Amino acid sequence: MDTNGQATRVSRKDRLVRFDRASQVLNVSEDTLKNWYRLGFLPAVMTPGLWQTYQSWLDDVLNGTRPGKAADVAVIGRQWFAERGLTGEMAVA
Numbered sequence: 661m662d663t664n665g666q667a668t669r670v671s672r673k674d675r676l677v678r679f680d681r682a683s684q685v686l687n688v689s690e691d692t693l694k695n696w697y698r699l700g701f702l703p704a705v706m707t708p709g710l711w712q713t714y715q716s717w718l719d720d721v722l723n724g725t726r727p728g729k730a731a732d733v734a735v736i737g738r739q740w741f742a743e744r745g746l747t748g749e750m751a752v753a
Contacts, residue, residue, distance in 0.1 A: 676705055676712040685718060701737030703746070716740070 679690045686693075694711065696702040705712045717740050724731040741747065 675715040679711040
């Protein structure tokens with residue numbers, strides 16, 4: 661569900677990845693991931709004491725990188741949400 665109570669179109673098969681793991685894979689801090697979430701670039705599922713994102717978003721970021729150039733998470737985030745009919749906000753679980 662999104663913050664307006666609307667059903668989301670994220671596949672149930674899409675694995676959740678903890679922020680600590682995602683930050684290691686992307687070589688950024690967890691605070692950076694949270695900032696990307698606040699800016700609407702990163703989908704997140706939050707439970708008390710635990711932030712997670714979707715493996716598909718992480719894959720998109722990793723596959724979007726080019727040698728010597730960082731992925732543009734703003735573009736990838738907008739595409740990820742648009743492909744799923746979402747607005748860039750995810751609900752607290």
